[in-house]
Amino acid sequence: MSTILVVDDDKELQNTLQVILQSEGYIVLTADTGKKALQIIKSNAPNIVLLDIRLPDINGIKILEKVKKDIPDYECCIIILTAYGDIKGAIKSMKLGAFDYITKPFDNDELLLTIQKAIRSQQLKKEVQVLREKLEEKITYEKEMGTSFLIKDVLKKVSMIAPTNMSVIVQGKTGTGKEVIAHLIHKKSNRRCEEFIPIDCGAIPESLIESELFGYEKGAFTGAETAKMGKFEQADKGTLFLDEITNLPEPAQAKLLRAIEEKQVYHLGGKQSIRVDVRILTASNVDLNDAVHNGDFREDLYHRLNEFKIVLPLLKERKEDIPILAEIFLNEAKKEFDKGIDDFSSEAMKKLLKYHWPGNVRELKNIIKKAVLVEDGDHITPESLEFEEEPVTEPSKQHSIERFTKNIIDRKQTLKEITSKLNTDIEREIILSVLREVHFNKTIAAKILEIDRNTLYKKLKELDIKA
Numbered sequence: 001m002s003t004i005l006v007v008d009d010d011k012e013l014q015n016t017l018q019v020i021l022q023s024e025g026y027i028v029l030t031a032d033t034g035k036k037a038l039q040i041i042k043s044n045a046p047n048i049v050l051l052d053i054r055l056p057d058i059n060g061i062k063i064l065e066k067v068k069k070d071i072p073d074y075e076c077c078i079i080i081l082t083a084y085g086d087i088k089g090a091i092k093s094m095k096l097g098a099f100d101y102i103t104k105p106f107d108n109d110e111l112l113l114t115i116q117k118a119i120r121s122q123q124l125k126k127e128v129q130v131l132r133e134k135l136e137e138k139i140t141y142e143k144e145m146g147t148s149f150l151i152k153d154v155l156k157k158v159s160m161i162a163p164t165n166m167s168v169i170v171q172g173k174t175g176t177g178k179e180v181i182a183h184l185i186h187k188k189s190n191r192r193c194e195e196f197i198p199i200d201c202g203a204i205p206e207s208l209i210e211s212e213l214f215g216y217e218k219g220a221f222t223g224a225e226t227a228k229m230g231k232f233e234q235a236d237k238g239t240l241f242l243d244e245i246t247n248l249p250e251p252a253q254a255k256l257l258r259a260i261e262e263k264q265v266y267h268l269g270g271k272q273s274i275r276v277d278v279r280i281l282t283a284s285n286v287d288l289n290d291a292v293h294n295g296d297f298r299e300d301l302y303h304r305l306n307e308f309k310i311v312l313p314l315l316k317e318r319k320e321d322i323p324i325l326a327e328i329f330l331n332e333a334k335k336e337f338d339k340g341i342d343d344f345s346s347e348a349m350k351k352l353l354k355y356h357w358p359g360n361v362r363e364l365k366n367i368i369k370k371a372v373l374v375e376d377g378d379h380i381t382p383e384s385l386e387f388e389e390e391p392v393t394e395p396s397k398q399h400s401i402e403r404f405t406k407n408i409i410d411r412k413q414t415l416k417e418i419t420s421k422l423n424t425d426i427e428r429e430i431i432l433s434v435l436r437e438v439h440f441n442k443t444i445a446a447k448i449l450e451i452d453r454n455t456l457y458k459k460l461k462e463l464d465i466k467a
Contacts, residue, residue, distance in 0.1 A: 004029070010052075037055075048076075051098075061093060074123075079099055146318060167281070197241065221268070232278055315364060325361060330344070352364070431465060
């Protein structure tokens with residue numbers, strides 16, 4: 001129900017409006033001075049303010065200007081109450097952003113209709129604002145993560161799975177952004193107002209992992225001087241993110257499975273069950289299915305967690321995103337170090353695009369941060385980009401021709417053998433490149449290559465492509 005603040009120094013008018021509005025189901029607050037009105041607006045956040053222009057302390061126009069400056073229309077809408085002889089002031093207030101004005105003495109039906117219109121206008125503006133925020137959030141995340149086909153496919157899957165309560169495995173090599181994706185799933189979920197609790201399963205000693213997950217009672221073990229909540233309890237109604245889950249020891253895996261299936265946990269040293277409502281997101285830098293086959297992970301837990309899987313691409317598989325990511329990381333580092341660096345030189349960008357990025361997005365961020373710190377000019381230069389490994393350079397075309405010519409002269413290879421191998425290598429690289437672009441979806445790849453699925457499978461076998 002909407003709250004309406006009546007601001008007028010006429011007590012009789014206040015009482016009349018209070019009776020009329022309360023009979024319509026509105027919550028009514030009153031103020032007889034501008035100072036009191038501003039205090040109520042700040043503390044009670046009324047939806048509608050019926051504001052008299054002439055007040056004993058502060059002019060109503062000044063109150064309007066302050067409210068318009070501090071509070072958006074969809075949160076607080078102002079309707080001016082004015083005497084018939086002060087129409088000019090009312091018109092001025094409309095220009096400053098008042099929703100409407102009503103002259104005294106007013107018609108009750110006209111007043112209620114104006115209030116209803118104001119409330120409906122607020123609702124529409126609120127809906128527009130929510131849609132705008134969602135769009136801006138979508139654009140921001142897409143921009144910050146890239147615009148390649150591979151990352152768009154990941155974002156599409158995030159938007160699809162986030163509103164559900166399904167468990168999700170986020171799989172990707174180190175530095176590909178697994179925790180970023182987990183955060184995004186939580187932020188887009190119905191649990192976004194609750195806690196997101198991350199736990200790095202590889203950073204906790206094996207002897208402490210169960211107490212971290214499930215909590216403990218006072219005296220449960222030496223040093224347990226007070227009871228402590230576990231991560232499951234902290235994440236109740238929210239999301240629990242288990243990073244690098246393959247590092248969980250087998251006993252903890254068994255207890256984790258039980259907690260997920262029964263939706264309850266027990267403190268170490270405790271006998272009372274604790275009900276929990278938690279969404280589970282997990283991350284791994286290895287394929288959990290392979291870990292199951294190797295005996296390193298429980299199969300029943302894997303199937304319980306694997307309700308949906310998102311596989312993150314390597315940075316070298318989506319190099320078109322590097323300029324976008326590089327600009328974001330440059331701007332972040334500029335602010336942190338207060339450096340006036342405008343951009344990357346063309347040679348520096350070429351160096352970034354040429355590198356094979358074994359550390360993925362995390363490595364890119366670290367390298368650019370360091371480059372901003374050491375760079376003295378207004379552009380990032382190749383000299384300020386220091387890599388852990390040297391960029392891989394492909395042999396020049398001339399060098400390859402010389403090598404092939406020598407093999408023919410030395411009778412190690414024939415021209416037919418060389419051209420056949422070159423064609424095979426090129427065909428293999430093209431098919432692999434297309435597969436990477438479509439995230440190894442063979443149906444889409446076959447359509448792009450304009451061959452049928454059977455032909456594609458045959459070529460994958462002939463070219464020894466594991467996909």
